[in-house]
C-alpha cells in the first residue's frame with residue numbers, strides 16, 4: 016500500500032527524454048497477451064491500495080497496482096463485487112503472490128463468463144488517472160456514475176494493453192452480490208446448443224453465463240433466490256436441464272482459462288464474433304462461451320482461414336496465447352483504421368514509448 | 379472535387395456552395411433562405427442561437443460523403459444534427475458552416491431477434507427502435523425522456539442516458555457497432571457484432587464525443603428482453619434528506635432498481651397540477667422506484683423497498699397494481715419538464731452529477747444560493763445515479779433574468795465538481811458548459827483533449843467551438859468562478 020506515482024512520472028519522463036521504450040508490468044500475470052515487446056520494465060504493482068470505497072455509492076477507487084483479490088475481499092465484506100467476474104490468475108506460476116492487478120485487468124479488458132449480461136470491466140470503468148507519454152499525470156472520467164464531460168479516455172484504456180497511458184488510479188462501478196447462483200447443464204450438439212443459448216438469452220430469466228463444450232451446454236442463473244429457483248424449475252421442465260453441482264468449479268476454471276480444452280502448451284485462439292454464428296470450421300473442438308460471442312480453440316490452425324471465418328461471423332480472431340508472438344497476433348485492420356489508431360496513440364504517446372508494438376507491430 | 383491539402387481556406391460563397399451541393403442533392407434539401415433555416419438555429423437549449431451558412435439534408439450515404447469531402451476541401455465547419463433535442467447547444471449551427479441534418483436517415487435496417495440486435499440508421503428515433511423490437515419481446519435499454527423525438531445518432535453523440543440507465547446502462551453500454559464518416563468522408567467501422575474488437579476501443583472514445591470526431595451513419599444496438607414484470611413504488615417524504623437517505627438504504631439492501639427518480643416539492647406540485655396522477659402534493663420530496671425482473675423477484679423486492687421507505691419515514695407509499703397504474707404514475711415524472719414550463723415563463727435545465735451521499739447537501743446549498751439570487755429551482759432527477767436536473771425558473775422577458783439563471787446554473791455545476799462530481803451526466807458540454815470545463819479539468823487535460831480531437835479532425839472543422847474550450851480561454855473561465863477551489867491543488871501535475 017504505497018504511492019509511487021512520483022517515481023512513475025519520473026520514469027516516463029526519463030524514458031521520453033531518452034527515447035527509450037517502456038514495458039509496463041503489473042503482477043506480470045498476463046505477459047502472454049499481445050505481442051512480445053522489448054522495453055525497460057516499469058513495475059506498477061507497488062503502486063497499490065484501495066483509496067475510496069463507500070458501499071452506498073457503488074464506487075471503488077484503487078491504485079492501479081492493487082490486486083483484484085484484495086479488492087474482491089474488501090467488496091465481499093459488504094456483500095458487493097466486481098460484476099464482470101475477472102480472472103484473478105492468483106495461483107499463477109509467475110512468481111507474483113497477489114495475482115492480477117486492477118490496472119492490468121483493465122488494460123487487457125478481461126471479463127468472465129457473465130460478460131454478455133453483466134458487462135465488462137470496460138463497461139464498469141468510471142474514471143482513470145494515468146501518466147501519458149509526456150509524463151503528464153491526467154484524470155479522465157470521474158468517481159460518479161455518469162460523466163460525459165470531455166472525451167472518454169478512461170474507458171478507452173480498456174484493451175489498449177498500456178499503449179495509451181500508464182494507469183495509476185482507477186474508479187469502478189461495483190454491484191451487490193446476487194443472493195443465489197445455480198448451474199444447470201444439458202446434453203446437446205454444437206449447432207443446437209448455439210441456438211439454444213441465444214434463445215435463453217432472449218428470455219427475461221436471470222441467466223448470467225452460457226457455455227457449450229464437449230456436447231454439453233452449461234448455463235448459470237444468478238439473482239434473487241426467488242427468481243433463480245423459479246427459472247431453474249422452468250428450464251428443467253421445458254428443456255430437460257439438470258442441476259450441475261460441479262458448476263461453481265467449472266465456471267471458475269473457465270474464467271481462469273484452465274479448462275483442459277485450453278491446454279497451455281498449445282497455441283490458444285480466441286474468436287469474438289456474432290453470438291449466433293454457426294459452428295466454426297476449425298481443427299479440434301471449440302469451447303463456446305458468452306452465449307456464443309466468445310469461442311476458443313487450441314492447437315495449430317491456418318490463421319488466414321480463421322480470420323476469414325471470423326470476418327464472416329461479424330468479428331475477429333486473435334492468437335490469444337502461445338504460438339509466434341513476434342508476428343501479428345490480432346486480426347489485421349483496414350488501412351484507414353490503422354492510421355487513425357496510430358494518430359490516437361501518438362496524441363497520448365508522441366514518442367512511442369508506452370508498450371510500443373504490444374497490440375500490433377505498427378501501434 | 380479538388381482537395382486542398384494545405385488547408386488554405388479557398389473562399390466559396392453561399393450560393394456557389396449551394397449550387398455545388400445541388401448537383402447531387404435534391405435542391406429542396408439544400409436550404410439557403412433564412413426563413414426555412416430558422417427551425418435549425420438552435421437545439422433544445424433555445425437561449426443559444428445562430429444562423430448557419432447552409433442546411434443540407436442528404437438522403438444517401440454517398441451524398442453524405444460528398445458533402446463532407448466538399449466541406450473538408452474548403453475548410454467549412456460541419457455541424458451534425460439529429461432531432462435537435464440536445465440540451466447543451468451541441469447542435470447549434472456555426473455561422474460560417476453547414477448544418478448536416480441526418481433526418482432523412484430514418485430507417486430501421488434489420489432486427490435480429492436471436493442475436494438481440496437492431497441495425498438502424500442514425501436518424502431513427504430512440505423510441506422507434508423499442509417499438510419495432512416489441513414484437514419480439516425485446517427493447518432498447520436507454521430511454522431519455524426525449525425518446526419520442528431524439529435520434530440514435532444524437533444519443534451516440536451525447537452518450538445519452540435515461541430513467542432506466544441505473545440498471546441497464548448508458549448508450550455506450552448498449553451499442554455494439556458504429557459506422558461513421560470521418561471529416562474527410564472516409565467510412566470507418568467501430569466495434570463489431572461481437573462484444574469486443576481488436577485494437578484500440580475507438581467506439582468507447584467516439585461515444586459521447588458530441589459530433590466533434592465524426593458523423594454516425596449506422597448503429598448496431600443491443601436489444602434487451604422485456605422484463606416479465608415491473609412495479610413502481612411512489613413514496614412521499616417530508617424532507618429531501620429523508621428521501622436521499624432512503625435512496626442509499628435501498629441500494630445498501632442489495633437492490634438495484636430499474637429506475638430510481640426523485641422530485642422535489644416544486645416539481646411534485648407542477649406535475650400534479652398538469653397531469654393529476656395523485657402525487658402527494660404536501661410532500662417535500664417524492665421517490666419513484668421501479669423494480670423489474672421475474673414475477674417472484676419483483677414481489678420480494680417491492681416488499682423490501684416498501685419496508686425501507688416506511689422505516690425511513692415515508693409519509694405516503696403507493697405501489698402500482700397494474701400496468702395502467704404504473705404508466706399513469708410515471709406520467710407525472712415524464713411530463714415534469716413541460717409541467718414546470720407551465721408554472722414559469724422559462725426554465726433552464728442543468729445536468730450535474732454528484733456522489734449520491736451528497737444529495738441532501740447539494741440540494742440544500744442549491745436552494746440557499748437560489749434564494750440569494752431570488753430564483754426558484756425545481757428538481758426532478760435520476761437520484762439512483764446521482765444525476766441532478768435542477769430546473770431554474772426564470773422569465774426571459776425580464777432583462778437580466780437569464781443572466782441570473784446562467785449565474786446560478788454555473789454555480790450549481792461548480793458545486794457539483796467541488797463535491798467530487800461532474801458538470802454533466804448526460805446532456806453534454808456543447809457550447810453551454812464550455813466555461814465549466816476548466817473547473818473540472820486541468821490545462822494539461824484540456825490540451826490532451828485537443829490532441830485527441832486533432833487525431834480525428836486536424837483542421838478542427840467538425841462542430842467547432844463545442845465541447846472543449848480553447849486553452850487560451852481557460853484561465854479567464856477559471857477566474858470567473860464563483861466557488862474558489864481549496865488552497866491545495868488536488869489535481870497533481872497541474873501547474874499553479
Ligand SMILES: Cc1cc2nc3c(=O)[nH]c(=O)nc-3n(C[C@H](O)[C@H](O)[C@H](O)COP(=O)(O)OP(=O)(O)OC[C@H]3O[C@@H](n4cnc5c(N)ncnc54)[C@H](O)[C@@H]3O)c2cc1C
Nearest residue numbers: 460461462463464468522523529531532535538539589594
Ligand atoms: C424534454 C427533453 C428531455 C430530455 N431528456 C433526456 C434524458 O433523459 N437523458 C438524456 O441523456 N438526454 C435527454 N435530453 C437531451 C437530448 O434529447 C439528448 O441529448 C439526445 O441524445 C439528442 O438527440 P438529438 O437527435 O436530438 O440530437 P441533436 O440535438 O440534434 O444533436 C446533439 C449532438 O449530437 C450531434 N449529432 C447528432 N447527430 C449526429 C450524428 N449522426 N453523428 C454525429 N453527431 C451527431 C450534434 O452535432 C450535437 O452535438 C432531453 C431533451 C429534452 C428536450
